[in-house]
Amino acid sequence: MYESAVAWKLEQSHVQVGLYSRVALTTSGAGPSGLVAAKTLLHNTPKGSFTVSVFDSQNAIGGLWPTSKTDDGRQVHPLMLANQSKHTMQFSDLAWEDDTPQLPRAWMVGKYLECYLDRYLAGNPDFELHLGTRVVRAEPREGGKDGWDVLLRSQGKEESRRFGHLLIASGYFGQPIVPEALVKPASIPVVHSSRYRDLKTLLGKKPPGKGKIVVVGGQMSGVEIAGTIASHLSSAANSPDEFEIPDIDKYSVHHVVQRPIWVFPLYTTAEPKATAAPFLPLDFSSYNRNNRPLPLVNTQGHIREDTAKMVHSIYERALGNDQAIFSPLLHVDDEAKSQPPYLAVSDWYCDFVRSGLITLSNGKIELLEGNTAVLSPGSAKVHEIAAVVVATGFDPSPCLDFLPETTRKQLHHSPRHTEQPVALAFHGTHHPDVSNLGFVGFYRSPYWGVMQMQARFLAEFWSKPDALPEPLLQKLTTDDSIQRTLRLRDDPRLSQFPMGDYPWLMQEFAEALSIDAITPSFDGAPGLSHNNQPLDMLTPARYPSPTDDGQAKEDAAKSVQDTVNVSIAGLTTPTFVSRAVFRSLLGTWKLERDLTSKLPSHPSGHFSGTAQFLLRDRTSDGIQCAKDGTPASSDGDDLGVEYLYVEDGEFKTDGGFGFRATRRYIWRYDERKDVLSVWFAKPEDQKRADYLFHEIEFLTPQGGRDEGWSAKAGHLCIDDYYDVKYNFAFEAVNLEQWRIEYTVNGPKKDYTISGTYMR
Numbered sequence: 001m002y003e004s005a006v007a008w009k010l011e012q013s014h015v016q017v018g019l020y021s022r023v024a025l026t027t028s029g030a031g032p033s034g035l036v037a038a039k040t041l042l043h044n045t046p047k048g049s050f051t052v053s054v055f056d057s058q059n060a061i062g063g064l065w066p067t068s069k070t071d072d073g074r075q076v077h078p079l080m081l082a083n084q085s086k087h088t089m090q091f092s093d094l095a096w097e098d099d100t101p102q103l104p105r106a107w108m109v110g111k112y113l114e115c116y117l118d119r120y121l122a123g124n125p126d127f128e129l130h131l132g133t134r135v136v137r138a139e140p141r142e143g144g145k146d147g148w149d150v151l152l153r154s155q156g157k158e159e160s161r162r163f164g165h166l167l168i169a170s171g172y173f174g175q176p177i178v179p180e181a182l183v184k185p186a187s188i189p190v191v192h193s194s195r196y197r198d199l200k201t202l203l204g205k206k207p208p209g210k211g212k213i214v215v216v217g218g219q220m221s222g223v224e225i226a227g228t229i230a231s232h233l234s235s236a237a238n239s240p241d242e243f244e245i246p247d248i249d250k251y252s253v254h255h256v257v258q259r260p261i262w263v264f265p266l267y268t269t270a271e272p273k274a275t276a277a278p279f280l281p282l283d284f285s286s287y288n289r290n291n292r293p294l295p296l297v298n299t300q301g302h303i304r305e306d307t308a309k310m311v312h313s314i315y316e317r318a319l320g321n322d323q324a325i326f327s328p329l330l331h332v333d334d335e336a337k338s339q340p341p342y343l344a345v346s347d348w349y350c351d352f353v354r355s356g357l358i359t360l361s362n363g364k365i366e367l368l369e370g371n372t373a374v375l376s377p378g379s380a381k382v383h384e385i386a387a388v389v390v391a392t393g394f395d396p397s398p399c400l401d402f403l404p405e406t407t408r409k410q411l412h413h414s415p416r417h418t419e420q421p422v423a424l425a426f427h428g429t430h431h432p433d434v435s436n437l438g439f440v441g442f443y444r445s446p447y448w449g450v451m452q453m454q455a456r457f458l459a460e461f462w463s464k465p466d467a468l469p470e471p472l473l474q475k476l477t478t479d480d481s482i483q484r485t486l487r488l489r490d491d492p493r494l495s496q497f498p499m500g501d502y503p504w505l506m507q508e509f510a511e512a513l514s515i516d517a518i519t520p521s522f523d524g525a526p527g528l529s530h531n532n533q534p535l536d537m538l539t540p541a542r543y544p545s546p547t548d549d550g551q552a553k554e555d556a557a558k559s560v561q562d563t564v565n566v567s568i569a570g571l572t573t574p575t576f577v578s579r580a581v582f583r584s585l586l587g588t589w590k591l592e593r594d595l596t597s598k599l600p601s602h603p604s605g606h607f608s609g610t611a612q613f614l615l616r617d618r619t620s621d622g623i624q625c626a627k628d629g630t631p632a633s634s635d636g637d638d639l640g641v642e643y644l645y646v647e648d649g650e651f652k653t654d655g656g657f658g659f660r661a662t663r664r665y666i667w668r669y670d671e672r673k674d675v676l677s678v679w680f681a682k683p684e685d686q687k688r689a690d691y692l693f694h695e696i697e698f699l700t701p702q703g704g705r706d707e708g709w710s711a712k713a714g715h716l717c718i719d720d721y722y723d724v725k726y727n728f729a730f731e732a733v734n735l736e737q738w739r740i741e742y743t744v745n746g747p748k749k750d751y752t753i754s755g756t757y758m759r
Contacts, residue, residue, distance in 0.1 A: 030056040030129065031063015033169030033441030033451050035113060036091055039120040040455040042127060044547040045463040051126040055152060057134040061117055064173060067110035075173055075194040078107040083224070083266060083345040084447075085281035087563045091452050092540045093552035094119060095559045101671055102281050102566065102576075103266055130154065135402050138166055144435035165462060169440035169451075174398035177418065178390050179216060181365045186388070188371055193217070193225040193391035199232050199251075200244055202387050210250035211386030214373060216365055218257030219496070222391035223344035226255045229389065230352040231641070235616035238644045240687035253358040254382055256365060256375065260323065260332045262315045262343040263350050265733050267580050270535065270571065272320055272732035274705035279580040280570035282345065283537070285318070287503055290533040296504040300495040301488055303340040308493075312337040320732025325759075326350045329360040342496045348615065351586040396421050396442070410434050412486060419444055419498055423485040426476060426512075427505055429454050430461070438462070443499040449540035450502065453509035456545060460513060475512040503538045510543055517542045518556065520564045535567045574698035577709055578676040581728050582669040584735040585613040585643060593755035595651075602751050607661060609649010611757060618642040618668060622679050622689030643667040644687060645678075665693065678713075693717070694724055708738075720746030 034054055041050040060067055066078040081103050082089055086096045089109060094116050100108060121127045133154040141147050147164045176192040189204055193215075196202060202213070213233075215226040230253045237249040269277035270285050285291070299307070312332060316322050324331035330353060352358040361382060363375035373382045397415040400408055400422070410433045412423040424431055427450075428443045438458040441451040460472060468476075488498050499505075510517060518541070522534055541559035544552065569575040593607040618640045644666060651661040664681040666689040676696045679689040694713035701707070708729035715722045724742040728735060737758045744751055 030061035065110040165436040167438040170399035172396040212254040217391030227346035227349035276705040279576040589757040597751035605653040613643040
């Protein structure tokens, strides 16, 4: 009888899973893919079928995901905000805690995985976890039919063990890809985006005093890291405390791109034509099955020109513009619309481009000499470079180094095809020529639902090799995943995510495994999307396994209902509108304001000027009220961000007297309360909050969505009462204009102010 285990690899880390008295399984890594594979093999197969051993070279579980706010040894920053909501980033059999924000931070994802381990694997006699252990080599016996000999290394000692099956769940993060022009040692810092943490560590102990932080790579990670660095620069320049690096306001971001890419914010709207647009996390509309005819068909792979134009038009409609308002190099023109579309996700990137904190160049870095880069084509130069951040992805091939060359050849391994390094059957799960070898999550963008479905497929495929269910057999008979991958490898019209369309993949696995999706109930609430059908968001929880236990099914039902509740709230109430307004305020606005006073001590007149919303880390200054002295609420260590509002222009009285006028406020968004608030600045230090001006209460539209979002606020400040009215008019995801009107009454005040803000 073979010893049983599971092995997975992330950056050379591995996990293993084993079958009890008949076969042993190996998977590698204690991240999402390895954990869900281990759970599925132990809980969703006949009792006693498998034993599981997990090996990971790291000293903690989680893979990419840190498990605490201070866990800085992973490839993901612990405070990074996820670009998928908790409804997508979960497994069907474990619901998130009720107080988890819609977009969890990276450390929260790690905590979720710890809970998953505790719920399903810890204490199980058929499971063992070996951290700090690397899979060095795996040799198939009789082509894998007789199992695998696996060499393990831990604390300098090596051990050989035999396993019946090997399951690789490493993901694509084997080794950062660095362009050849940046490989040689440089006189300025060159770091990969996965290792960027803050400006101080990037620029080093002796920063140059000014310059450009060049970001190389124009896809998702490039856009995200450029937006992140710009937000750090903005915060450093506009925070009340002096930053550690002198003259930080003389630095900027220079992003080198090769094509225009659509940039989506984290929250979007299902009704882009409504000026009072409702908002939900991005994936609610992305994975709304009622946006597409059923049964779903694959939209990824080879992208025909007509398909490309159609998808570009969908993106443009969702964003409300072709991005020319931000920069000519972000403009998706007619020529670009004939090419396969690419998208990225960032709340701040586009407005930082519009403001000039991020500048763009088209091309590739051909040469880096000193602090100057030469770009091709055209030999344009970027001077005064302070640092380079490389965001050109990862090479997944090192994740396969432990396999012998003969096995890699059988998998059609091609190191130069970093997006498709192997060609696997049935949506990235196995290869028929390599017995007892499986894969979970080994593809670009391993959405959690697909990872779980791949694990379920392999559990079924391996536990019933001679009695596969008819639906699964039919799918395997018609599967062309290997041939499709090989055809696409050098396709000039390859899609951004070539393995497959996420909703379609979920449908494919569900049909093969005879899993019926849960149909959500809205209990009479409309929950309508823009096409007058219920928003039917596809989440992992919609597909619980028929072999799940009662608790797992309860968690799935709870998650489905949570998604329904959030959908209804977002589509029928002002929920998330304050967040959408806050995001869209970034940058400079034209401001026209009329002041009408009934007292001669306060002259009437007109103000014309600008208002800047300068993003920065949230400060802890401010009290709720000048009278009671109640401290301002905070979110502990995760204070989030805020704006320093700087208004500047000329005020002309009705009597013809003019003078320069300026004022400052601090605007804050509290994610836990979903509340937008405005604070007075301290007279003696106008970068610091003094006390609360008012909290903005958004009102549910009563006469349709064509008149913008109305909001109100009222606040007694000393002896003066401020009665405030707002109106925010959206154009798809961005504010087009907004108005504020407030009356002030007090012993020495009686005036009305009406202001209009436009880009």
